[in-house]
């Protein structure tokens with residue numbers, strides 16, 4: 001089975017996923033794709049991720065290529081990718097790609113959807129909103145991707161307590177622990193179900 005990893009930023013989740021499958025028979029990371037030429041994920045991929053043994057081509061694309069051509073969808077189809085994994089990818093996935101990979105695109109959101117999701121709700125903004133709302137807990141949501149931000153069917157959620165004194169940074173740290181602990185395993189379960 002083949003995975004393609006999409007990331008726009010640091011790529012810590014992409015690295016955890018690549019490392020998780022580094023020694024797994026029958027599962028490989030065939031492509032790393034980013035919309036950001038300065039994304040930290042590029043260096044991680046070039047180093048072979050955490051294990052230094054997962055070497056996948058890195059593709060950097062721009063907005064016209066993603067939204068006005070079919071190049072990315074065709075590349076993924078030509079590589080016979082089984083599952084597309086969004087790991088901190090910030091752009092909305094075009095309908096053509098969603099239709100080409102039905103129930104084969106997953107995303108992780110750093111909050112307990114349906115709360116604190118949607119356009120503009122990403123990265124630190126989410127944790128600031130959770131703290132500002134005085135939420136007693138936060139967490140992660142892993143979901144299938146459809147044509148709307150953060151609205152696809154939920155696959156898995158895990159939560160963590162938020163103390164009244166927690167800062168957005170502290171919430172971000174707690175949530176990242178959940179992301180790294182659960183996303184690789186849930187990706188493996190979705191892959192096994194395909």
Ligand SMILES: N[C@@H]1O[C@H](COP(=O)(O)O)[C@@H](O)[C@H]1O
Pocket residue numbers: 007009010011012013014087088089108109110123179
């Ligand atoms: N969608 C969100 O974007 C962030 C990406 O972090 P990283 O994987 O680039 O470190 C994570 O918090 C993820 O939930």
